[in-house]
Amino acid sequence: MKFRYLRYFVTVARARHFTRAAQELGISQPPLSQQILxxxxxxxxxxxxxxxxxxxxxxxxxxxxxDACQILELSDIALERTRGIAxxxxxxxxxxxxxxxxxxxxxxSLIRQFQVSHPSVTIHQVERNMSAMMAALSDAELxxxxxxxxxxxxxxxxxRIIDEEPMVIALHRSHPLTGxxxxxxxxxxxxxxxxxxxxxxxxxxxxxxxxxxxxxINMNRTYESxxxxxxxxxxxxxxxxxxxxNSMTCIAHPEISYHxxxxxxxxxxxxxxxxxxxxxxxxxxxxxxxxxVLLS
Numbered sequence: 001m002k003f004r005y006l007r008y009f010v011t012v013a014r015a016r017h018f019t020r021a022a023q024e025l026g027i028s029q030p031p032l033s034q035q036i037l038x039x040x041x042x043x044x045x046x047x048x049x050x051x052x053x054x055x056x057x058x059x060x061x062x063x064x065x066x067d068a069c070q071i072l073e074l075s076d077i078a079l080e081r082t083r084g085i086a087x088x089x090x091x092x093x094x095x096x097x098x099x100x101x102x103x104x105x106x107x108x109s110l111i112r113q114f115q116v117s118h119p120s121v122t123i124h125q126v127e128r129n130m131s132a133m134m135a136a137l138s139d140a141e142l143x144x145x146x147x148x149x150x151x152x153x154x155x156x157x158x159x160r161i162i163d164e165e166p167m168v169i170a171l172h173r174s175h176p177l178t179g180x181x182x183x184x185x186x187x188x189x190x191x192x193x194x195x196x197x198x199x200x201x202x203x204x205x206x207x208x209x210x211x212x213x214x215x216x217i218n219m220n221r222t223y224e225s226x227x228x229x230x231x232x233x234x235x236x237x238x239x240x241x242x243x244x245x246n247s248m249t250c251i252a253h254p255e256i257s258y259h260x261x262x263x264x265x266x267x268x269x270x271x272x273x274x275x276x277x278x279x280x281x282x283x284x285x286x287x288x289x290x291x292x293v294l295l296s
Contacts, residue, residue, distance in 0.1 A: 003075070005039040006068045008032060009047065013065045017054040091282045092122040096133040096145035098201075100228045104247040104270055106163050107146050114289050121282055129227070130201035137273060143283050148245070149269040150203035157273040160287070162294060167208070167243045167266045169259040170235045182262040185215030192221040192240030194231045204268065208243055211266055232256060 008025065012032070015021040022029040040047050047061035057065055101107055115123055126133075126142065134153040136142045147154050149161070169183050175191075177183055193212055198205040213219060223239045225231035229251075231242040236255045245268060249258040272290065274283060 005035060005042075006072055008035050009039055010065065010068050010072060012036060012048070012055065013057055013061065016056065091280075092124060093144065093282050093286060094124045094126060094142045096126050096128055096136060096142040098130055098133060098146065098148060099127060100148050100201075100204075100245055100248070101146045101270060102127060102229075103250055104146075104163070104165065104245070107270070110162075110290050110293060113293055114286055117289065118282075118285065130204070131199060134273075137275065140275070143274065143278075143280060144286060145273045147271050147273050148201065148204060149271055150207060151201065152203050154271070154273050156276075158276055158278075159271045159273050160291075161269045161271045162290070163270040164267050165245050165247060165270060167261065167268065168246050168249060169241055169261060170232055170244050170248075171241045171257050171259060172235055172238055173255050173257050174238070175241075175257075178257040178259075181260060183259040184262045185212060185217065185264065188241050189216050189218070192223055193217050193219070194223045194225050194234045194240050194242040196225055196228050196231060200227070207268070211264065212243075215264075 008021075011025055012018060012021040015024060018033055018036075019029050022032045025032065036048065043060075043064065045060045046058050047064055048055040049058055095111065097107065111123065111125070115121070126136070128136065130147060130151060131153065133142065133145050133147070134151070134157075137145045137157065145157075147159075149159075169185075169188070171178055171183075171188075171191075177187060195208060196205065209219060221240075223234060225234050225242070228242075228244055228248065232244065232248070232251055232253070234240070235242055236253055243261075243266075244258075272287070274287065278284065
């Protein structure tokens, strides 16, 4: 069945008149009548009763009209959705975020602003560790990843730094040094270090380890936490101290105090990662929006 038959049929059914329908469609009346006759032959039953002053739907025509309207509506929706995806204003976007980035306010501010300006885009947010997230981005399971540098596996992707963030010390409030706003890592040599597993983010792990070794921290006394966020629960339980990004200080607890690291530049970068030669218009719109927001 030719698709135009449905549009001709619906137009005639609404106008109840071949001549008026032909005018609305911008064609002459005889070809329109021929098209409707062809449709009726294909369907196998009359859809209209021809009257002296117009037409009316038969019982079969009434049923066909309801279905034809739905088909045309769905086709219009599909067409608009497809065009929207091509323009990057529809479709979906899968975003990956590490647990260490989940508390950074700039990330969710960017996501929120994009969602407000592109309400027809469905955003799927996934939280994974760095290694799993880079694998998902490579396999196209994710469109964009918010990552924390340094990260060796990120080098195979396009990267755009959106912020620099210092690491801070998290310490149980029962410790005598909690009264100090700033602390040197050397002052914590008597405490065990709580550290996330190396395979979660090898480069960040090495960075933290190197800084602690330089400060004389005994790395043979470390405890392992499943994630950076869970390391704070271990601090609260009294296992020792840990180092977390400054944005995680929003996790307030009466038994945890946070301290600036004194005498040491210890920063990490937050970046957006995406595949090279990315073709998705939605991804490109997100990146353009993110760049515009950061420059404003």
